[in-house]
Amino acid sequence: MNRIKKYLLVMAVSIIYIGTASAQRYLPGQRGLEFTGGFVNGFKISKEDGQAFYGNVSMSTYTKKGNRWVFGTEYMQKQFEYRDVYLPVAQITVEGGHYFKFLSDGSKTLFFSIGGSAITGYETLNWGKRLLYDGAMLEDKDSFIYGGAISFEIETYLSDRFVFLVRARERIIFGSAINRFHFQVGAGIKVIIN
Numbered sequence: 001m002n003r004i005k006k007y008l009l010v011m012a013v014s015i016i017y018i019g020t021a022s023a024q025r026y027l028p029g030q031r032g033l034e035f036t037g038g039f040v041n042g043f044k045i046s047k048e049d050g051q052a053f054y055g056n057v058s059m060s061t062y063t064k065k066g067n068r069w070v071f072g073t074e075y076m077q078k079q080f081e082y083r084d085v086y087l088p089v090a091q092i093t094v095e096g097g098h099y100f101k102f103l104s105d106g107s108k109t110l111f112f113s114i115g116g117s118a119i120t121g122y123e124t125l126n127w128g129k130r131l132l133y134d135g136a137m138l139e140d141k142d143s144f145i146y147g148g149a150i151s152f153e154i155e156t157y158l159s160d161r162f163v164f165l166v167r168a169r170e171r172i173i174f175g176s177a178i179n180r181f182h183f184q185v186g187a188g189i190k191v192i193i194n
Contacts, residue, residue, distance in 0.1 A: 025108045025157060025160070026062050026066040026068075026101065026104075026108070026111070027062060028062055028063060028064045029061070029062065029194075030061075030062045030192060030194060031059060031060060031061050031062070031192070031193050031194050032059070032060040032062075032163065032190040032191060032192045032193065033057075033058075033059055033060075033190065033191050033193055034056070034057065034058045034059070034060060034070075034072070034165070034188055034189070034190045035056075035057055035188050035189050035190075036055070036056045036058075036165065036167060036186050036187065036188030036189075037053065037054060037055040037056065037186050037187070037188060038053065038054060038167070038184055038185050038186020038187060039052065039053055039054075039184070039185055039186065040052035040053060040054055040076055040078060040182050040183070040184050041078075041179075041182060041183055051077075051078070051079045051086075052076075052077065052078040052079065053076070053077060054074055054075065054076040054077070054184055054186065055074065055075050056072055056073070056074040056075075056186075056188070057072055057073055057074075058070050058071060058072020058073070058095075059071055059072060060099075060190065065101075066101040066104075066111075067098065067099060067100050067101055067113075068098070068099050068101075068113075069096070069097070069098055069099075070095075070096070070097050070098070070099060070115065070117065071094075071095070071096045072094070072095055073092070073093065073094050073095075074091075074092075074093050074094075074095065074121075075090065075091070075092055076090065076091045076093070076182070076184075077089070077090045077091075078178060080178075082132065082136075083134070085132075087125070087126045087132075087138075088125075088126060088127065089123065089124070089125050089126075089177065089178050090123070090124050090127075091121055091122070091123045091145060091173070091176070092121050092122050092123075092124075093119050093120065093121030093122075093145070094119070094120060094121060095117040095118060095119045095120075095149065096117060096118055097115050097116050097117025097118065097149070097151075098115055098116065099113040099114065099115030099151070099153065100113060100114055100115065101113050102114060108157070109156060109157050110154070110155070110156050110157075111154070111155045111156075112152075112153070112154055113151075113152075113153045113154075113155070114150070114151065114152050114153075115150070115151045115153070116148065116149070116150055116151070117148060117149045117151065118146075118147075118148050119145075119146065119147050119148055119149060119171065119173065120144070120145070120146045120147075121144070121145055121146075122142065122143070122144055122145065123142060123143055123144075123145045123173075123175070123176055123177065123178075124142045125138055125140055125141070125142060125177055126138060140177035141177075143175050143176070143177065144175060145173050145174065145175040145176050146173070146174055146175060147171060147172045147173040147174050147180075148171070148172060149169050149170065149171040149172070150169060150170050151167055151168070151169035152167070152168050152169070153165055153166070153167045153168075154166045154167075155190070160192065161191060161192045162189060162190070162191060162192075163189065163190040163191075163192065164187070164188075164189060165187065165188050165189070165190055166186075166187050167184070167185070167186050167187070167188070168183075168184070168185050169183070169184050170182070170183050170184075171183075171184065
């Protein structure tokens with residue numbers, strides 16, 4: 001009879017805890033490779049609207065409290081209209097920053113983070129061609145740029161290895177020939193690699 005009581009107790013405890021086990025997410029030392037892309041300064045797709053987009057590849061390393069360090073590289077391009085052509089301004093940057101997890105759900109599926117990054121890189125106007133087709137000359141030159149960014153990010157785990165993320169960020173860049181402030185909205189995938 002004692003054996004049956006123990007068996008029933010084990011069964012009852014097992015039933016109570018079904019579905020409450022959390023996945024191993026946001027663990028110290030865990031790393032993820034992120035691929036993101038999106039729009040800059042609004043949702044402009046056609047050249048007539050002043051097309052602007054970005055792409056980013058970065059590596060996240062998680063710390064003890066579920067926060068993370070992020071290091072990566074980004075390509076951003078904006079088009080500016082000059083008469084009947086569009087001149088590209090491209091920024092190729094590297095960045096490093098820290099994100100703080102401030103909210104998550106109980107099942108560890110949805111996470112909200114805010115972070116700050118330092119940015120440095122290079123900006124090129126019309127790919128270094130200062131002389132335009134009509135003989136006009138660009139006054140600004142290619143230059144090194146630096147600055148920072150504040151980011152807000154939402155991550156949702158599709159599985160233990162794949163994460164869908166949405167990011168909004170404000171970049172401030174010094175040394176640039178175009179606007180100092182760039183608001184970016186994008187989405188991407190993170191692959192947990194260990």
